[in-house]
Amino acid sequence: MAIISMFYGIIISMYYFDNKQHKIPHIHVKYQDEEAVFSIPNGEILEGTMKSSKRKLVVAWIEIHQDELMADWELAINGEEIFKIDPLK
Known part of the structure; x- marks a missing residue:
């Protein structure tokens, strides 16, 4: 797992080789005791x-950083290093 961004208490992560369960490009998000x-x-x-x-x-x-997220997704599912993405400001 790699944290790719954090803003307003929200932590956004992407897991390596994580294309088995959901089959589509996705991110993992945590905020306090919630996860989605x-x-x-x-x-x-x-x-x-x-x-x-x-x-x-x-x-x-997600809408603002769609292209960057998709680029990171391709890297992550191939086990390659992913890049940080600017937080929401």
Whole structure:
């Protein structure tokens, strides 16, 4: 697992070789005691829960950084080093 960004108490991670369970590009998000898996292509929650206000921030961040996330996804599923992505400001 690698943390790729943090903002407003939200931690965004991507796991290496993580294309088996969900089959689509995704990120893992933690906020306090909540955890969720978000689809990169559309920002939908695939698993878990997230407060509405934090979910909206994550979806906006995904939309802004779509290309970078997809590039990191390709690296991660091949076990290569991934890059940090700017936080939401």
